[in-house]
Amino acid sequence: MSRVVRDSIQILQAQGYKVTKPRRQVLEVLEEVQRPLSPYDIQRLLRQEGKYLNHVTIYRILDLFCCLNLAHKVLSSGGFVKCSLEGKGGCHRLMVCRCCGALQEFASEGLCQEENELAQNSGFHTEYHLSESSGVCSDCYKKQ
Ligand SMILES: [Zn+2]
Ligand SMILES: [Zn+2]
Ligand SMILES: [Zn+2]
Numbered sequence: 001m002s003r004v005v006r007d008s009i010q011i012l013q014a015q016g017y018k019v020t021k022p023r024r025q026v027l028e029v030l031e032e033v034q035r036p037l038s039p040y041d042i043q044r045l046l047r048q049e050g051k052y053l054n055h056v057t058i059y060r061i062l063d064l065f066c067c068l069n070l071a072h073k074v075l076s077s078g079g080f081v082k083c084s085l086e087g088k089g090g091c092h093r094l095m096v097c098r099c100c101g102a103l104q105e106f107a108s109e110g111l112c113q114e115e116n117e118l119a120q121n122s123g124f125h126t127e128y129h130l131s132e133s134s135g136v137c138s139d140c141y142k143k144q
Contacts, residue, residue, distance in 0.1 A: 005031050007086055008070050015068060022053050026061045027082075030071055035101065036079025074103070075132040091129045097137035104137065 005027050009019050017023075029045050030037065037045070039058040046053055062080050065071035069092055071080050076096055081103055085092055090109035097103075112129060119126045136144070 002031055004082070004086075008082075011068060011070060011086060017064070017068075022057055023061050023064075025051055025053065026058060026065070027070070030065075030080065030082040034082070036074045036077050036081050036103070038079055041079070072105075075130060076134060091131075093131055093133065095133040095135065095137075097140055098134055099136055099140040102137045102139070 005024070008027050008031075009024070012019050012023065025046055026042060029042050033041075033045065039055045039062060042058050042062075043053060043055055062071060062073075066073055066080070069083055069088075070086070071082055072092055072094060073080055074094060074096065081094075083092060083105070085105050085107050088107040090107040090112045092105050092107045093111075095104045095106070115129055116126045
């Protein structure tokens with residue numbers, strides 16, 4: 001088992017969640033494949049290894065992982081990716097390269113606070129933030 005999967009398992013346990021076999025299998029697939037996957041992609045990849053999970057189960061697991069910041073939904077493509085900043089506070093924001101599809105993440109509690117305050121000025125009570133940056137990664141930028 002990889003270190004990242006082990007860390008994720010610890011986060012699940014620390015939050016009081018059981019590490020069921022399906023949860024572990026989904027974690028492992030997300031860790032192995034470093035690109036956004038739909039629940040159907042995950043189902044197909046598991047099936048290739050002789051494992052079967054129905055897609056409702058996979059959706060529920062992905063929902064939980066997203067709530068715990070163990071995984072994120074890529075807003076622009078709808079796929080799911082493993083979090084690369086485990087345990088970091090604040091919303092995790094993805095930067096998606098429109099040339100090569102590379103994903104990077106940042107998180108900032110200060111940014112979240114600022115957003116909450118801006119919304120509060122309009123009398124809005126924020127529950128969560130959704131945002132994503134689209135652009136060009138440093139490698140692709142150099143090649144341009
Ligand atoms: Zn993250
Ligand atoms: Zn790129
Ligand atoms: Zn936030």
